[in-house]
Amino acid sequence: MNTINKETNENGIxxxxxxxxxxxxxxxxxxxxxxxxxxxxxxxxxxxxxRICPRIAAIFILIRPKTNKTIEQRFKKLIDDPxxxxxxxxxxxxxxxxxxxxxxxxxxxxxxxxxxxxLLLEKVNIVFHVAATVKxxxxxHVTVNVNTKGTARVIQLWNEIRHPIxxxxxxxxxxxxNLPEIGEKIYTTSLTxxxxxxxxxxxxxxxxxxxxxxxxxxxxxTYTFSKNLAEQIVASKCRDLPVAIVRPSIIxxxxxxxxxxxxxxxxxxxxxxxxxGKGCATAIRGTRDARLDLVPVDxxxxxxxxxxxxVTLHSDHEVKVYNCxxxxxxxxxxxMKDTIVKCCIETPLNGTLWYPGCxxxxxxxIYNVRSVIPHILPxxxxxxxxxxxxxKPIWMQLLKNGNKLFTSLQYFILHEWTFQxxxxxxxxxxxxxxxxxxxxxxxxxxxxxxxxxxxxxxGIKKFILKEDFNSIARQxxxxxxxxxxxxxxxxxxxxxxxxxxxxx
Numbered sequence: 187m188n189t190i191n192k193e194t195n196e197n198g199i200x201x202x203x204x205x206x207x208x209x210x211x212x213x214x215x216x217x218x219x220x221x222x223x224x225x226x227x228x229x230x231x232x233x234x235x236x237r238i239c240p241r242i243a244a245i246f247i248l249i250r251p252k253t254n255k256t257i258e259q260r261f262k263k264l265i266d267d268p269x270x271x272x273x274x275x276x277x278x279x280x281x282x283x284x285x286x287x288x289x290x291x292x293x294x295x296x297x298x299x300x301x302x303x304x305l306l307l308e309k310v311n312i313v314f315h316v317a318a319t320v321k322x323x324x325x326x327h328v329t330v331n332v333n334t335k336g337t338a339r340v341i342q343l344w345n346e347i348r349h350p351i352x353x354x355x356x357x358x359x360x361x362x363x364n365l366p367e368i369g370e371k372i373y374t375t376s377l378t379x380x381x382x383x384x385x386x387x388x389x390x391x392x393x394x395x396x397x398x399x400x401x402x403x404x405x406x407x408t409y410t411f412s413k414n415l416a417e418q419i420v421a422s423k424c425r426d427l428p429v430a431i432v433r434p435s436i437i438x439x440x441x442x443x444x445x446x447x448x449x450x451x452x453x454x455x456x457x458x459x460x461x462x463g464k465g466c467a468t469a470i471r472g473t474r475d476a477r478l479d480l481v482p483v484d485x486x487x488x489x490x491x492x493x494x495x496x497v498t499l500h501s502d503h504e505v506k507v508y509n510c511x512x513x514x515x516x517x518x519x520x521x522m523k524d525t526i527v528k529c530c531i532e533t534p535l536n537g538t539l540w541y542p543g544c545x546x547x548x549x550x551x552i553y554n555v556r557s558v559i560p561h562i563l564p565x566x567x568x569x570x571x572x573x574x575x576x577x578k579p580i581w582m583q584l585l586k587n588g589n590k591l592f593t594s595l596q597y598f599i600l601h602e603w604t605f606q607x608x609x610x611x612x613x614x615x616x617x618x619x620x621x622x623x624x625x626x627x628x629x630x631x632x633x634x635x636x637x638x639x640x641x642x643x644x645g646i647k648k649f650i651l652k653e654d655f656n657s658i659a660r661q662x663x664x665x666x667x668x669x670x671x672x673x674x675x676x677x678x679x680x681x682x683x684x685x686x687x688x689x690x
Contacts, residue, residue, distance in 0.1 A: 291336030447645025465540030472599030
C-alpha cells in the first residue's frame, strides 16, 4: 500500500469542493473508505465508484475475516464477481487502487492493526459507512454492538482523519417506524444510545431480554431500533463536519446498474417473491391498500455517491438526513402481490412445489386459517410419499420457512409511512447542474412497476438460484396448475359433503 499517491490528501481537501463541475472531479485524487463492500449495497457502491470515478486515488474496503477464509480470499471472491466484468474489459488497472483492510465494526478500534489505522487516518478523505447486521430477529445486544456501537467506532476513526471531506452513514427509512410521518431529521428515544450500550454490556441476558421486550412494544424489531440509536450517535459526534445520513426504504434489485435485475440477498421483497415463485407461500398477512416504498439498489447507490458531494456544499455543518425513498407513482401491496404472482407464472422457477398464488389478508385469524389449512394436508402427504421413496421430506419445512419469512415482514406490509424528501429533492436539483449528471439516476417518477418486478423475477432466477431458462420449469408449472385445480375441486366437494352431513 506504500505506492498510494502521497499527494492524495493535499489535492483532495484543497481542490475547491464547492466549485467542482462533476462528480468525477469531486472524487478525483481522494481516498475512500467503504465498510462492508462485500454486502449488497457496498458491492454496488464499489462497482459504481470504480466505474464513474477513475481518478480516485485509493478505495480502502474494510473486510471482516471469516474462520475458513482470509481477507485476501474474500477480496479475490469480491472482485471476481461478474458485475465487475465490464470494468475489467475496459481497464483492469483500476482495481489496483482498491485495497482490502482487515477490520470488523463489531470489535474495539474496528479490529484494525496500528499500521492500517495510521494508513487510513492519513490517506482517507471520504467515508461510506455501510456495514450493519440487517437481520430482524437478532438479539438486542448483537444489533447494538454491530449497528450502534459499530457506528460509534467508525465515527471515532473519522474524527481522527487528517484531511476529511465528508462522511456518509447508511441507515434505514424505518429507523423511526413507530411514527406515521418521518421527516429528514434525527429522532430521539427514551433511552439514550449510551444507556442502551451500557445495558447490553453490563446486565445479564435475562435483564437484557426484558428490556428488549419493552423496546419491541414500540419498534418492530431490534434492527430498526439499533439504527435509530446509531443515527443519534452520528448527530451527537459529528456536528462540525460535513456528515450525512442516507435512509433507504425497502431496497430491491437493480433497475439498470450494474445490470438489470441484479440481486444478491434473500431479504426484503426478495423474501416474498421467492416463496411465492416456489409455491411455498399460502397467504400474505398485510393491508391491501397500504402503500409500498421500494427503491432499486442502484438508486440507493447513486444517492449515497451524490450525498457525499452535496453535503459539502452546506456551510452550516449540521448533520443532514436524506430519506432515500421512492418518488414513483404509489404502488400498493395488493398490486405488488398480483404483479409478483403474474411474473412468477410467466417466468417459473425450477423445482416449483405448488402453483403460485396467495391472497393478502389483514385479519390475523383468517390469515392463520388460510395460510395453514389449504396446504398442510398436501404437504403432509407429499412428505410421506418422499419418505417412502427414501428421499428427504421437504414440503412441511418449506411451508414453515415461507411463513417465517412473511412473519418477519408483516409489520411493514400492514403499515404505511409518509416520508419527507426535501433534502433528496434538493440533491437531485443540484446534481442536474453537474456536467456528468447523466451517470446517476435520482428520479423514479417514470418507474414501470410491472416491468421492474418482471426483471426482478429474472434476477432472482439468474443471480440467486443460478438457474437456466428452459422449458422444464414451464412444463412442471403446467402440471401443477391442473393439480391445483383438481385440489380446489376436491376441497369444494369435501366442504359440500360436510355441510350436507351437518344439515341432513
